[in-house]
Amino acid sequence: MFTRGQLYRDLSEEMRQHLDEKVEALVQSGLSREEAVAAARREFGNVTSLEERGREVWQWPTFESFLFDIRYALRQLRRQPSFTVVAVLILGLGIGANTAVFSVVDRLLFEPLAFRDPDRLAWIMRMNANGRVGRSWTVADYENLRDMEAFEELTTYEAAFARSSYKLSGDADPDRVAGVMVAASFFPFLGASPLLGRPFTDAECRLNGPGAVILSHGLWQRRYSGRSDVIGRQLMVNDRPATIVGVMPPTFDFGAVFAPGVQIDVYMPAVFDVLRDWATPWRSLRGTGLM
Amino acid sequence: MMILRTLKRQPMHGYALTQHIKRASDDLLQIEEGSLYPALQRMLKEGWLKAAWGVSATNRRVRIYSPTPSGLKRLQRETSSFERMLEGIRRVLATAEA
Numbered sequence: 001m002f003t004r005g006q007l008y009r010d011l012s013e014e015m016r017q018h019l020d021e022k023v024e025a026l027v028q029s030g031l032s033r034e035e036a037v038a039a040a041r042r043e044f045g046n047v048t049s050l051e052e053r054g055r056e057v058w059q060w061p062t063f064e065s066f067l068f069d070i071r072y073a074l075r076q077l078r079r080q081p082s083f084t085v086v087a088v089l090i091l092g093l094g095i096g097a098n099t100a101v102f103s104v105v106d107r108l109l110f111e112p113l114a115f116r117d118p119d120r121l122a123w124i125m126r127m128n129a130n131g132r133v134g135r136s137w138t139v140a141d142y143e144n145l146r147d148m149e150a151f152e153e154l155t156t157y158e159a160a161f162a163r164s165s166y167k168l169s170g171d172a173d174p175d176r177v178a179g180v181m182v183a184a185s186f187f188p189f190l191g192a193s194p195l196l197g198r199p200f201t202d203a204e205c206r207l208n209g210p211g212a213v214i215l216s217h218g219l220w221q222r223r224y225s226g227r228s229d230v231i232g233r234q235l236m237v238n239d240r241p242a243t244i245v246g247v248m249p250p251t252f253d254f255g256a257v258f259a260p261g262v263q264i265d266v267y268m269p270a271v272f273d274v275l276r277d278w279a280t281p282w283r284s285l286r287g288t289g290l291m
Numbered sequence: 292m293m294i295l296r297t298l299k300r301q302p303m304h305g306y307a308l309t310q311h312i313k314r315a316s317d318d319l320l321q322i323e324e325g326s327l328y329p330a331l332q333r334m335l336k337e338g339w340l341k342a343a344w345g346v347s348a349t350n351r352r353v354r355i356y357s358p359t360p361s362g363l364k365r366l367q368r369e370t371s372s373f374e375r376m377l378e379g380i381r382r383v384l385a386t387a388e389a
Contacts, residue, residue: 007332010342014354015328018306021351022324045325053329057336 004058011054019044143272155189157182157258158270166266170236172223179266180254186267187214187248196220197231197246204245205269211242212269217250219265237266292373294330295339295358295366302357304347305331331356339365 019040026036041047077084142156158164158181166179187199194214204212215223215230224230233244254264297303297311309324334340339362347353358366 010344010354011328011332013352014305015325017304017351017353018309018324018328021306021347021349024349043324045323047325050325050328053326054332057329057332 007058008055012051015047015051015054019047155183155185156270157186166268167238168223168235168266169239170241171233172235175223177219177265178262179268180258180264181268181270183270186270192248192252194246195249196228197244199246200267200269205271207271209269209271211237211240212245213237213242214246214248214267215244216248216254216263216265216267217252218263220247237268242268292366292369294327294334295362296370298340298356298358299363299366302355304345304353304355306353307347308356334362337365338362 022040022044023033023036026039027033031039044050077087164179165176168175168177182200184200184202184205187194193199195217197214200212200214203209213235220226220230224233230244230247234241235244236242248267254267255262293312294308297308297315303311305327309322309327312320312322331340331342335342335356339359340356341359342354342356344352345355
């Protein structure tokens, strides 16, 4: 089969031949050469557009015209660089912003929780007297739920942690960090083991028990330069002695799941007997259940 | 249709074709000569014509067209449908006059 180039060339040549022959015939019939050429062209028609039409027969119009349009558009863009730059910037900005927002939302909302058995985890909520949904419980409520054994496992953390800050002193420069009180079962419940050390023991969660604190990975790096001998180190937390019993891995981010925007640096044991007194009128605990 | 008919009787090249049509219709049909070529290309693509380079009466290198079997079949279909249409129009005009 002939290539398309060949077809085009043949077409071109035969059209030229036609004109030549016609001119010859007209000259022979008495016209001057110029007149003949003019007349021939007139009677033949617009050579360029006719040749174009002849070629179109062999083209796949939609796809090819699409390609031509793209090439035309690119040429135009190249001819007006300022416009192109602005357009590209705007597009880039829009796409970038979109991607950024999406990745944040995706991480917050769509990603499954990086905990053990995420689809069996549940927030325990309850309906208040005024019809609103609440996530906070008194210690007594928590203990009831636990005893009822409605859930395979239950854990809790202090609800009002956003308002607490902890003063660290005694072993290095004093510092104030955000922290949250968690039940002894909190870390095992979520399947988040400390990188160093261990989670809280029940003894540490009892009134007047040994002071203990678990550090976040970030705090460990900042305050202790990631030294592995921090376990067992003594310091003062809110002017009370405490021992560092564990360090959480960098992948554990309390804030990301429970309090977006908050950077939690220390975990304290939730001593129910203390929190019990806080109970009214606030609810002091938040419950999470494993079903 | 007229192209196929002409070429059926005598394969020829483009210029000769236009001359023939002009002569045969006694100049009643005024066609833009060049428009023949896209039409020929289309018929080539459809497979109704085949083209070969040859030499004309005036010793020029020309492309000579001739109908293919499917071209002849098409000619027949076109002719009969045209004649039917013509007959129909004629009848309508006849009754209108009467």
